[in-house]
Amino acid sequence: MTLKVNLITGRTIDQGVTIENKTSSDYQEATAYCELNSKNLEILGKPGSNVRVKTRYGDVVVKLKENNGNPDSIAFIPMGPWANAVVDPDTRGCGMPGFKGIPAEIEVTKDKILLMKELIARYK
Amino acid sequence: MTTEITDALCPFCGCNCDDITVVVDNNRITGVKHACRVGTAKIMGHHRIETPMMRADKKSEFKKVSYDEAIEGAARMLAMSKRPLLYGWASALCEVHKKGILLAEEMGAIIDNTATVCHGPSTLAVHEKGLPSSTLGQIKNRADVVVFWGSNPVHAHPRHMGRYSVFTKGFFQEKGRRGRKVIVVDVRKTETASMADEFVQVQQGSDYLVISAMRAILSGHADVVPDSAGGVQKEQLVKLVDTLKGAKFCGIFFGMGLTQSISRYKNIDNAISLTTELNSFTKCVIMPMRGHYNVAGFGQVCSWETGFATAVDFARGAPYYNPGETAANDLLMRKETDAAMIIAGDAGAHFPADSVRHLAKIPVVQIDPYWNATTEVSNIVIPVAVCGIEVEGTAYRMDGVSLRYRKMIEPTLSTDVEVLERITERVKELRGV
Numbered sequence: 294m295t296l297k298v299n300l301i302t303g304r305t306i307d308q309g310v311t312i313e314n315k316t317s318s319d320y321q322e323a324t325a326y327c328e329l330n331s332k333n334l335e336i337l338g339k340p341g342s343n344v345r346v347k348t349r350y351g352d353v354v355v356k357l358k359e360n361n362g363n364p365d366s367i368a369f370i371p372m373g374p375w376a377n378a379v380v381d382p383d384t385r386g387c388g389m390p391g392f393k394g395i396p397a398e399i400e401v402t403k404d405k406i407l408l409m410k411e412l413i414a415r416y417k
Numbered sequence: 418m419t420t421e422i423t424d425a426l427c428p429f430c431g432c433n434c435d436d437i438t439v440v441v442d443n444n445r446i447t448g449v450k451h452a453c454r455v456g457t458a459k460i461m462g463h464h465r466i467e468t469p470m471m472r473a474d475k476k477s478e479f480k481k482v483s484y485d486e487a488i489e490g491a492a493r494m495l496a497m498s499k500r501p502l503l504y505g506w507a508s509a510l511c512e513v514h515k516k517g518i519l520l521a522e523e524m525g526a527i528i529d530n531t532a533t534v535c536h537g538p539s540t541l542a543v544h545e546k547g548l549p550s551s552t553l554g555q556i557k558n559r560a561d562v563v564v565f566w567g568s569n570p571v572h573a574h575p576r577h578m579g580r581y582s583v584f585t586k587g588f589f590q591e592k593g594r595r596g597r598k599v600i601v602v603d604v605r606k607t608e609t610a611s612m613a614d615e616f617v618q619v620q621q622g623s624d625y626l627v628i629s630a631m632r633a634i635l636s637g638h639a640d641v642v643p644d645s646a647g648g649v650q651k652e653q654l655v656k657l658v659d660t661l662k663g664a665k666f667c668g669i670f671f672g673m674g675l676t677q678s679i680s681r682y683k684n685i686d687n688a689i690s691l692t693t694e695l696n697s698f699t700k701c702v703i704m705p706m707r708g709h710y711n712v713a714g715f716g717q718v719c720s721w722e723t724g725f726a727t728a729v730d731f732a733r734g735a736p737y738y739n740p741g742e743t744a745a746n747d748l749l750m751r752k753e754t755d756a757a758m759i760i761a762g763d764a765g766a767h768f769p770a771d772s773v774r775h776l777a778k779i780p781v782v783q784i785d786p787y788w789n790a791t792t793e794v795s796n797i798v799i800p801v802a803v804c805g806i807e808v809e810g811t812a813y814r815m816d817g818v819s820l821r822y823r824k825m826i827e828p829t830l831s832t833d834v835e836v837l838e839r840i841t842e843r844v845k846e847l848r849g850v
Contacts, residue, residue, distance in 0.1 A: 299621050301604065301605075301621060301678075302677075303569070303673055303674075303677075304569070304572055304573040304673070304708070305572050306454060306455060306571070306572040306573075306575060309429070309430070309454075309455035309458075309572070309573065310454050310455050310458040311458070312763075313458070313459060313463045313786075313787045313789075314458075314463040314464065314787070315763070315766060315787070315788070315789040315790060316464070316788050316789075317463075317464075350769070350770065350771070351770050360605075361606075362605045362606035362607055362608075362610070362611075363605050363606075364604065364605065364618065367604060367605065367621060369605065372767065373766050373767070374765070374766045374790050377766070377767065377768060377769050377770060377773070378770050379770075380769045380770075381769070382746065382750055382769035382770070382771040382772065384740075384741060384744065384746055384747055384750075385679075385681055385741075386741035387537070387538055387541055387681050387682050387740050387741050387744075388529075388533045388537045388538075388728055388740035388741055388744025388745075388746065388747060389533065389534065389537055389538050389676060389677060389681050389682075389744075389746075390534065390746050390768070390769045390772075391677070391679075392534070392673070392677040393621065393622075393673070393674070393677045393678045393679075394621050394622045394678050394679050409766075409790055409793070410793055413765060413773065413777075413790050413793040413794060414476075414793070416770065416773050416774045416776075416777040416794065417475050417476055417777045417794070
């Protein structure tokens, strides 16, 4: 089952707490996830499942989380390397890439979440 | 011997809280009082890079080297570059920024800071419209209506509401929270929205439309506003405008919800116009919620040294500025940069994949206390002391107030300033200047 969403990224307090400790599992725990409301989440599976988030700019595996503050079809990934694997690089002529409002598809996967080191190694 | 440093400044977010107590035992920080979770984590410290490192091939492991070797390697890398980018700066003090700008000028480089992925668009909007703003002290003492638009301070600026804007008592706001009306405008019902008196839920990417509708209502043209704009009912917008007009002192704080969504700087441009127009009815100010504790300081130093706040290109021999052309991500995605120095910022973690892909292909030197995603794409890594904790100097709070940071403990590694001075001297020698 694939869910079509509008993806936004942003800060969270746990992302801030671990931002200077990016090789830690705490940082991965704080940033390598995707939040959906319970209605959207039920379509895919259970909280804690791994999901693949795909956009026209890339794809990334993150953990599924529930947040009922999200309206329908809005997915949220905390800012960081996992989110930035799929954001829109176009700066629209003002220097700022598209970190919010990216059309994305989400599907459950058995693939594992890459460590930060492994994720960046994909770019080498 | 254990000592307590009182009224220390927090070197994390743009709140620059100046009431922190730090417990120091034998040059080691053992406790932090009054700071939020984020500030406490930064001050207590994390695992550090202990020694300079180098590698020729980015797929191989780093080898430990001396500062002399790393600085020589960095200087050679930068001196050979035709289009170097010096990026980061937000977690460093103004004294570091000054040295960085000198190095950029020396090499004809481009210098850009983390505002490029944060409030860079706000700077563009300020060029167009100015910034009717205030200090956070004025907010604390006077604001009776506080708006957070596309901003979630509970997560990103945890003590903002407590110290400056919502819960604190002020000279003309002796009731504290009970005397202030808090409005949150956001796509998601965030924790900040849950604490607000009113939550205005906008459709993602519709902020410009909502602000335009509010300006129409404010100027007496509610008749042209449809029943719903950007997902918000007209009735709620009319009520919102009435609340803002009726304020004695209104403070609007905005974040990435405006700068990073589709209309980018035009969202801010429109919000500044709304603020200006509200001043025909009452006192209203607007302020960006700056992320890092001294991202604003880089804008100040770069402005007084070059005339521009960020994304400055020295290739022509004189400062040139045109974000969209000279901002870090534009350069990386055009594959124009042929070497990069990343300092006090983590492009590897916070740039889109396409930019990081180019960084992974070109020579990169990193100057930073911590191992992060940029380390993974670097050839040379130079660890430094932590500014604001082990190094004293000046930083600018989100409202443009400059604050002097004292050292909490003595550094055991070189400072950013020492490293930049040595690289600059060596680059001059190599270039035959």
